Amino acid sequence: MTEVPEEPCQCPDCLRFYKEHDRFIRECPTLRQQQELNWASLQAFRTLCGRVLEDLQKQHGTKSNKKVSELTSNAGSDHQVDLINQAISDLENINAHLFSIEALMERVFEVKLPDEIESKFKEFAGELAPDPLNLDRIRLNRLLHQTPDLPDRS
Numbered sequence: 409m410t411e412v413p414e415e416p417c418q419c420p421d422c423l424r425f426y427k428e429h430d431r432f433i434r435e436c437p438t439l440r441q442q443q444e445l446n447w448a449s450l451q452a453f454r455t456l457c458g459r460v461l462e463d464l465q466k467q468h469g470t471k472s473n474k475k476v477s478e479l480t481s482n483a484g485s486d487h488q489v490d491l492i493n494q495a496i497s498d499l500e501n502i503n504a505h506l507f508s509i510e511a512l513m514e515r516v517f518e519v520k521l522p523d524e525i526e527s528k529f530k531e532f533a534g535e536l537a538p539d540p541l542n543l544d545r546i547r548l549n550r551l552l553h554q555t556p557d558l559p560d561r562s
């Protein structure tokens with residue numbers, strides 16, 4: 409094995425994750441901005457899931473009533489009914505969990521830091537996630553792309 413254990417995984421999913429991770433640090437480099445970003449992201453998640461769940465429940469009924477099979481019996485097979493019931497139950501679980509996460513997050517969002525500490529956040533953000541177009545980053549990317557066992561993504 410010629411694997412280098414310290415090298416982070418370079419599969420497309422991980423690469424996309426690193427990129428997003430760095431972008432969030434770069435674009436929201438203070439505690440305040442991280443709080444806003446995560447709050448907005450959580451609310452967007454809840455709004456969208458909630459809306460789809462509401463629509464599914466309206467069309468197919470909730471788990472607890474029997475409208476599901478009645479309403480869909482002429483439109484689809486038992487298999488489709490199962491899929492829809494599973495989706496409704498998954499979305500209900502997601503919503504319940506997001507609701508708990510929101511309660512926990514409120515604690516995190518109550519914190520306010522003085523400007524001196526917020527500047528420290530910005531300082532580290534620059535180190536952790538430098539501008540992808542800056543020279544050092546471009547040089548590092550070239551080095552990575554020249555590694556023989558990595559696909560050339562240029």
Ligand SMILES: [Zn+2]
Nearest residue numbers: 417418419422
């Ligand atoms: Zn990976």
